[in-house]
Amino acid sequence: MPELPEIEIVKQSLYKNIKFKKIKKIIVKNRNLRFKLASNFKNILNNKKIVNISRFSKYIIINLENSYFCIFHLGMSGTIHIVKKNNKNLITNVSFYNSPLIPKKHNHIEFFFNNLKVIYNDPRRFGFFKIFSSQRKLFNYFNRYGPEPFDKKFNINYLKKKLKGKSKNIKNYLLDQKFVSGIGNIYANEILFFCKINPSLESKKLSLENYKKLIYYSKYILISAIKKGGSTIKNFTNTNGKLGSFQKNFNVYQRENLKCLIKNCCGIIKKKKISNRSTFYCNMCQK
Numbered sequence: 001m002p003e004l005p006e007i008e009i010v011k012q013s014l015y016k017n018i019k020f021k022k023i024k025k026i027i028v029k030n031r032n033l034r035f036k037l038a039s040n041f042k043n044i045l046n047n048k049k050i051v052n053i054s055r056f057s058k059y060i061i062i063n064l065e066n067s068y069f070c071i072f073h074l075g076m077s078g079t080i081h082i083v084k085k086n087n088k089n090l091i092t093n094v095s096f097y098n099s100p101l102i103p104k105k106h107n108h109i110e111f112f113f114n115n116l117k118v119i120y121n122d123p124r125r126f127g128f129f130k131i132f133s134s135q136r137k138l139f140n141y142f143n144r145y146g147p148e149p150f151d152k153k154f155n156i157n158y159l160k161k162k163l164k165g166k167s168k169n170i171k172n173y174l175l176d177q178k179f180v181s182g183i184g185n186i187y188a189n190e191i192l193f194f195c196k197i198n199p200s201l202e203s204k205k206l207s208l209e210n211y212k213k214l215i216y217y218s219k220y221i222l223i224s225a226i227k228k229g230g231s232t233i234k235n236f237t238n239t240n241g242k243l244g245s246f247q248k249n250f251n252v253y254q255r256e257n258l259k260c261l262i263k264n265c266c267g268i269i270k271k272k273k274i275s276n277r278s279t280f281y282c283n284m285c286q287k
C-alpha cells in the first residue's frame with residue numbers, strides 16, 4: 001500500500017510536470033473506483049489550468065483555476081504514470097514501491113496536457129477521486145483527520161491529552177488517522193523501533209521521554225523515506241526498472257527472524273499480529 005513518503009514523491013513529480021498547465025482532455029475508462037467517479041468530473045476539470053498541487057496525509061490535492069479542488073487517494077494499489085510525448089519508452093511510474101510494469105487494462109483515467117499525459121492505474125480499485133467546489137468544503141472533508149507528524153499541533157501536550165489513561169496500544173494509535181495522519185503500517189513499525197517502544201505497550205504507560213521520541217522519530221522516519229524515495233525515483237529512470245532497493249532500507253519491517261541492526265544489540269526481529277496488521281519489533285531493544 002502506498003504510504004505518505006510515496007505520495008509526497010508523486011506530488012513532487014506532478015508539481016514539476018503539470019503545475020500551471022491546462023488539462024486539454026480527459027479519458028475515463030472506468031468510473032467504478034472505491035467511490036464512483038462524480039458524473040461532472042470531466043466537466044469540472046476539462047480545459048482548466050492547474051494552479052497548485054499539494055498533499056495532506058495520503059491525499060494529493062489539485063487546485064484548479066475555477067476554485068474547485070480535485071483530490072485523490074491511491075488506495076491499495078493505485079499508481080500515477082507520466083508519459084511524455086517525445087520520450088515514450090521511459091519507465092513512467094512516479095511511485096517507488098510498485099513495479100513500473102503495470103498492465104494497461106488497469107489504466108482507469110487519462111489526463112492529457114500539451115506535451116504529456118498523466119495516467120491513473122489501479123488494479124484493485126481502492127483508490128478514488130473527489131471534487132470540492134470550495135476550500136471550505138475541502139477543509140471540512142479533512143476535519144476528520146488528526147495532524148500530520150510535521151504539524152506543530154503534533155506536540156507533547158497533544159500526545160498527553162490524547163494518550164493519557166488510554167489502554168489502547170501505541171501501535172494502533174499511530175495507525176489511527178484521527179490521532180495522527182499519514183502513518184501507515186510500514187512506518188509505524190519503523191518509528192516504534194527507533195523509539196525503542198514495544199508496539200503492544202498500552203499508551204497510558206508511555207513516559208515523557210517516549211512522547212518526545214515519538215514526535216521526533218515520526219518526522220525523522222518519514223522525511224528520510226521521502227529523501228530516499230526521491231533518489232530512487234531519480235535512479236530508476238536510468239536503471240531499466242531495477243526496483244526494490246527502497247525496501248531494503250527498512251530496519252524491522254519484513255525482517256522477521258533477522259538480527260537487529262542496532263550495534264551491540266543481540267536481539268532478533270519478531271513478527272506478530274496487532275489488530276490484524278503485521279507488526280515487527282526487536283525482542284531486545286523494544287522489550
Ligand SMILES: [Zn+2]
Pocket residue numbers: 260261262265266267268282283284285286
Ligand atoms: Zn535490537
